Each structure stands twice: as C-alpha cells, then as structure tokens.
Amino acid sequence: MAVPVPYPLPLRQDEVLAPPLERDFAELRSISPLVRATFPFGGEGWIALGYKEVKAVLSDSRFSLAEAMRGDHPRIRITEGGPPFPPSFTQLDPPEHTKQRGVLMKHLTVKRVRALRPAIEKIVGEQLDAIERKGPPADFATDFAQDIPVRVLCHLLGVPATERARFLADASPLANSRVVDVEEAARLFASLTEYFGELVARKRAHPTDDLLSALVHDTELGGLWTTEELHGVGVVLLIAGHDATAAILGGILRWLVHQPHTYASLRDEPEMIPKAFEEFVRFLPAGLAGTRSRIAMEDVTIGDVTIAAGEAVLPIVHAANFDESEFAHAGELDLNRSASPHVAFGHGAHSCVGSQLARVEIDVAVRATLQRFERLVAVDPDPEWRQQILLRGPKSIPVTW
Structure with a gap:
C-alpha cells in the first residue's frame, strides 16, 4: 500500500520504530x-x-529558524519558540546568529576540546571503576552512557558536582521531548534558567577556568549578548550536549553488545574507531529529525518543488543519511564506508556547536570500554532490539562480562 501524502509524521521522537x-x-x-x-x-x-x-534547506538563508520561533507552525514538538524558552543564539538567523555563535566558538575551539581529553578520560575511568566494583550485571545506559556527558558538561561549564541533581531532573524531559504540555515546559525552563542565572552571577564575581567564566568575561559580550541570552547558553549546552551525546553513545554501545564480532574488531584495531564513529552516527541517529522546522521567507524552489513563502519545511537528517544516491546500501552498517559526509550533526550555519566535544567524549568512552572488557554480553538478548534504533538512545543496556 502506498504511503499517503500528505504523510502523517509520528507524534514523538522517542516513540518511533525505525524499520x-x-x-x-x-x-x-x-x-x-x-x-x-x-x-x-x-x-x-x-x-x-x-x-x-x-x-x-539547512544552508539556504531564505529559510528562517527565527520566524519559526515566533508563532504556531508545523512541527514535531509541543512548542519551539517564544515563552517559556529562554533567549538563545540557536533561535536566531544570520547575521545575528553568526556573531553570537562566533563568541561561543572562540572558546569552544578544537584545541580547547582536545585539551579536555585527560579530564574526560578520568571521568570515564571513574565510571568504569564504579561499574566493576559493583559487579555484573550492569546497565551501561544508566550507569555509563547517561552519566558521562553530564559530568563532562559540568566540568566544561564549571558546574559544581554537588549541584548536578538540581538541574538534571529538569533538563532530561526537555532534551528527550517528553514534556507533557507547555505549562510543564515553562516550569522546567524557568527552573533551569534561574539556576544558570545564579551560576553566571557567581562566575562574574569569582571566575574560574571554565567555559562559562570565559563567556561571562569576554569583552565582546557587551555588544552581542544580553544577560538573558547569557543565562540561556548554559541551558542550550546542557540540554543539547547531555542528551544527544548520551543517545549516540548508548546506541553505539548497544550495537556493540549485540554484535560481538564488531566489538572484537574494534577492540583489536582501535585505529578504526574514528571512522567507525562517523558510520555509527549516520546509521544510529539520536532522534527523528535532529533539527527544527524552518519558514520560507519567500518562494524557494529546490529541484522540482517550490516551497511558498510562509510555509514550513522540516529537514529530516536521518532520512538524508539513508539516501541511497549518496550512501550505497544505506541500510547496512559499514564501518569501512567511504561516502559523503553524514548530516547527523546538521549542516550550515546552525550545525551542532558541540559536535567535536561529542566526538572526543564518545571516542574516549568507546576506547576505554573496549580496553577494560574483553567482551560485554547482553542480559536477556532481545531479538527485536533493532526495531528501536530511532529512539533517542536506549533506556537500558543490561550486560555481563
């Protein structure tokens, strides 16, 4: 039976079955x-x-993300713009977005991210030590994949370890698109924004060697970012950097647990890990779309289709990553694939600011896991586990060793 057009998009990212x-x-x-x-x-x-x-769509300036934030429009989330969302550079269009993003990227450079590697290795090692002390079985989703990104972000932003619990409970539902309604979203965002407002004030009075202090004290901020936007950057980095990275890492670990030959190959040849990572990210996405709807500010023709001014378009990056015209046998995981770059981290002006950090975190976590455990064995293997590879990360990965 043919798929109907208009096509009824699934309701929630975390309820979608992949095949x-x-x-x-x-x-x-x-x-x-x-x-x-x-x-x-x-x-x-x-x-x-x-x-x-x-x-x-992602690179054409005639499609506006800011316009989509201003009112009701076709989308896959309950709400995407205006109150209760805090002001953020991610909601702007160039050139305003470019200027504000530039301030952040000045401090979130490849060099700075690489310099974080020893700290990330320490965090990952501590998580694996705790898992080994507790003994099998262990849940590598809740005890590993979900904890590492938030610990790394806390280190990067200068968030005290004692304060993680205060905002993690609020950030997770927002990151996972699991808020019940607009009122709940408002409450969660208000709590997170209040916390980061307090943290920004502390960094202004007593700066430390962290990203948030650098942003607060950057002399360029005076003409580019308002105080509210500075509060919002912590929220953006926490939500985007925590859940997406945890979802990707969890998906990779779950695959490796269920595919012992792939686990063994990467363990024997760790030099394959960087290339394998890119294929895993193409194949096992963190979510359905990975981006937001855009509004056409004028008639835009792409190929044989004209999107009229005022209409919304959602670029679905997972579908793009499975386009057979770019990725031969796209439905197969090929760790030796040589093909076009995937768009899992977006493309153009709004591509993911934390993609390099995610790469380092996941590289460290996968290497350390492979080195620590000769093999991880799934507890109660589920023959249908691949049916859920479009979830925003597995909720559990129970294993023994």
Missing part, C-alpha cells in the same frame, strides 16, 4: 525528496528527505 519509518521515508523519497506532511503540531507543511535537499 516502518525508514520504509516510509524510502517510498516517499522515490516519489519526491520533498513531500507534503501533516505534523503532530501546527498542521501541514513540507519534509525534506533527500540528502541534497536537506543540505539545501
């Missing part, structure tokens, strides 16, 4: 790489499914 959705995307893409869809919230718009089309 049916991927089959739908493939069939829709055979019709057109840009198709009409009914969104869970806000009505009807467009979805981009082709690799070239997704990159075109």
